[in-house]
Amino acid sequence: MIVAQGTLARKPEVAIDRAGGQTTVRLSGPWTAPHAQTVESLVQEIETDAEAFPLVLDLSGVERLDTLGAWTLNRTRHEMSGKGQVDFANATPEQKILLDEAAFRDFQGPSKPRHSRVVDFLVDVGRSVAGAGRDMVGGVGFLGxxxxxxxxxxxxxxxxxxxxxxxxxxxxxxxxxxxxxxxxxxxxxxxxxxxxxxxxxxxxxxxxxxxxxxxxxxxxxxxxxxxxxxxxxxxxxxxxxxxxxxxxxxxxxxxxxxxxxxxxxxxxxxxxxxxxxxxxxxxxxxxxxxxxxxxxxxxxxxxxxxxxxxxxxxxxxxxxxxxxxxxxxxxxxxxxxxxxxxxxxxxxxxxxxxxxxxxxxxxxxxxxxxxxxxxxxxxxxx
Amino acid sequence: MMLERRPSDPTKNRDVIISVRGVEVGFGERTILKGLDLDVYRGEILGFVGGSGQGKSVLTRAILGLVPKRAGTIQVLGQNLDDLSPEERRQLERHWGVLFQQGALFSALTVKQNIQVPMREYLHLSDRLLDELAMLKIEMVGLNPDAADKLPSELSGGMIKRAALARALALDPEIVFLDEPTSGLDPIGAGEFDDLIATLQRTLGLTVFMVTHDLDSLYSVCDRIAALGEGKILAEGPIEVMLESDHPWLRSYFHGKRARAVMAGGA
Known part of the structure; x- marks a missing residue:
């Protein structure tokens, strides 16, 4: 098996079909990390073009799927979920496992409160003064x-x-x-x-x-x-x-x-x-x-x-x-x-x-x- | 645990992903590997056993190109490692991930940054995707999201192994090399790590090359076992083949006191 050279030449593609009141998005090609840029722009395209729901993401043409592909698809699905129903179709059993494993979850923890630079600077100065004091005390203690x-x-x-x-x-x-x-x-x-x-x-x-x-x-x-x-x-x-x-x-x-x-x-x-x-x-x-x-x-x-x-x-x-x-x-x-x-x-x-x-x-x-x-x-x- | 193993004969109709033929490696006067042959099949978990100092790590390092070999050929994904140009070799290297025995996490970087190192090097990802994928890998290996921003020195032994595994998986490799993944873990942690490897192997379709001393791992997750001794492969095959072997070292390894305890527990 040659190192995925065949798939490197091909690019991930989508074909959007708006027939019968629902949108079918046919995905094809490799949806993998080496094609990250294409994958990202494609899912952006799907998000902006999707008008009619329910929307079906048809994976039958996908040659290869990795965690990057699975994650971006899941994220897109999550982001469109406010507009209507989105489903995956024709995923192979392996792809299904991967899609489940890379299910969407929110990684954005509570963001840290930001301080002004002046406050940060003062905090820094205070810390170093306290640190110098500790050094002095530590030094004298150690001398003892x-x-x-x-x-x-x-x-x-x-x-x-x-x-x-x-x-x-x-x-x-x-x-x-x-x-x-x-x-x-x-x-x-x-x-x-x-x-x-x-x-x-x-x-x-x-x-x-x-x-x-x-x-x-x-x-x-x-x-x-x-x-x-x-x-x-x-x-x-x-x-x-x-x-x-x-x-x-x-x-x-x-x-x-x-x-x-x-x-x-x-x-x-x-x-x-x-x-x-x-x-x-x-x-x-x-x-x-x-x-x-x-x-x-x-x-x-x-x-x-x-x-x-x-x-x-x-x-x-x-x-x-x-x-x-x-x-x-x-x-x-x-x-x-x-x-x-x-x-x-x-x-x-x-x-x-x-x-x-x-x-x-x-x-x-x-x-x-x-x-x-x-x-x-x-x-x-x- | 024994019964959960997938009953399959991996040697039939499956492509060889790593092929080692007649490999000789030595240091100075000492020859460690003397014409070793070994095949690793796509999608299997191969357990690689052998006494201390017999050259288990040496073979792994020879396949990875970290130790020069004196003779023989090594093919990975159908490509002879000696024939590759530096660029082709770079291309190949993104298809394997390595978990070193001590983790080998970069101590100046946080866990998340460690995982992002190969991603930044090989992939063109947006910052958002870079963060999300790193967090996804952290969750996949069962680490708490809090660990993402910690430095390796702040992690326990088990967490370091998991973080290092996440880094090994950063590029969705096809082959993962694990050097004694469960050494230094408590039995519960080691068991969990074994399960993790089996799960990831199934979901990501990995081929796993695992150097190990852990009899539990051999019984519970390995599809096939290769035993190294005297610079050659003494025996290879599923655990049953190992148990039937007459070779004195294999007998004492798989029928020793500790092995009997594992068998009793597993069966």
Missing amino acids: ELIAALIRVIVHPRRFRGTAVINQLEQIAYRGVPIIVLISFLVGCIVSQQGIFQLVKFGATPFVIDLIGILVLRELGVLLTSIMVAGRSGSAFTAEIGSMKMREEIDALRVMGLDPIEVLIVPRIMALVIGLPLLTFIASIAALVGGGLTTWVYGDISPDIFLNRLRAAVSLNTFLVGMIKAPFMALVIGIIATLEGLAVEGSAESLGRHVTSSVVKAIFMVIVLDGVFAMFFAAINY
């Missing part, structure tokens, strides 16, 4: 749980999972070194090049070393590292924890009497809190090297002079400002990533959504936190 778990681990050191922490440290810190070094190095180069171009106008080229030293150690090193870690490791946490949640692995841990926070989350966050300052240090050095190279090439300042000037420009607290911030950034990234991971529901789409929002929220919070720290350190003159 985390600290409780940490204390439990400290009280019972045997429950500390050293291997997991080391493994996470490798993933977060060790494997992140190349990319973070590269990015920091380049940013150091760019900032110092632009600094030289601007300061040379005032004949103050050597001050670019102060600029680089302070900017990198206080702000850029930690910020670049945090943003990279949020993108690299924050997304990985959310995806790992989210897919474990999706496949009930977290529930499996729970029923074995293991605390998922202790097993999965404490090692990750500890690794972050240890790893991020290390990476920050490496990133700062890389950016300083980049800045030094650029000042040598563009500003004719030899490395000796660069180092001397740098030592005069920065003090220990310049360096510490950057390093103090790092563990807090790590904590924020870790908490956001795990909370988003735990919020994943059944579908893969939900996983994708939460990974995205984990990264976006983490980067946003890192920058906000940096601003708060800037104000804090300015207030205490550190």
Whole structure:
């Protein structure tokens, strides 16, 4: 049997016969889905042309009928029923079963009330504010749980999972070194090049070393590292924890009497809190090297002079400002990533959504936190 | 349940809708199907059984073109799958629907949108008809109309199977492939699903190719059974033929403890 090629060539047709006070509509050809457009226009034609009732739909010439054909015929019949009686005739037993199966029913449920756009917009704003509030409360609650778990681990050191922490440290810190070094190095180069171009106008080229030293150690090193870690490791946490949640692995841990926070989350966050300052240090050095190279090439300042000037420009607290911030950034990234991971529901789409929002929220919070720290350190003159 | 089966001999005077000849499929060193022959007749429900790892799903996937075969021919609706141009293959593919074991519903789309995916792709329907037909399919597979706007993640296992069946039926196919349709359903749900398949098969004139482990399904809805083992068809025919077979695997499958329980319940 060739794939209905014979029927594809033919088209559904109707012949309307108005004899003897009733209308007979003879249908022929295939009344199937591939001919949907013809079928739709034909039933429209029948509806408009039907004047005399009773009306008979004669199916004797129909070669093939499928659910689409049966449904449109039933719908037409229903729509004309207000005007008079409509019947089917000469349907084969198979066609009869199909016509019964596709009998007309009203699918139009009660339509949803429509709101104005302004109301919708306000509702949206309200929802996001409430959502942000819930996030805050959830975050603080989770921080509490985390600290409780940490204390439990400290009280019972045997429950500390050293291997997991080391493994996470490798993933977060060790494997992140190349990319973070590269990015920091380049940013150091760019900032110092632009600094030289601007300061040379005032004949103050050597001050670019102060600029680089302070900017990198206080702000850029930690910020670049945090943003990279949020993108690299924050997304990985959310995806790992989210897919474990999706496949009930977290529930499996729970029923074995293991605390998922202790097993999965404490090692990750500890690794972050240890790893991020290390990476920050490496990133700062890389950016300083980049800045030094650029000042040598563009500003004719030899490395000796660069180092001397740098030592005069920065003090220990310049360096510490950057390093103090790092563990807090790590904590924020870790908490956001795990909370988003735990919020994943059944579908893969939900996983994708939460990974995205984990990264976006983490980067946003890192920058906000940096601003708060800037104000804090300015207030205490550190 | 046994007595309700239609007493017919489908092998007589009926056209072959799927014909598999000498098919070999393997992965790396391992050959899974070794020259397999199988015919599926128009309008029957064929139950396809075999031990785990024997290649039931592999044959299904080979017919659907998801797994390459090493030798042999497969004809569907009289056309050799290897000879088809991409356009002819597209034409052919709208004549079959597939129910995957896990449903394989698109998780980003609602049930209704899932059913409309093949319709939008192949048919030129007005928006109104598109909605009405999708709702009709949803009702035909016994889902509540409320389910139409739900996402797959909000459905239970049985509802996912029904929704996936509705999607498989979206284009009014002639052949439906079902991969373990009743696995993961409770016995009542599985029984209802069997009845649903039988009803739809009768009303829509479907040919059903059903991979299954469910002895209840084999007894209650299948016209014919083909048993796979050692890379070949061990036996095919109605349940009586299976029961009479001497092959050790078939004996233990159809005369095991679980099979006796089903027979006792059915007879």
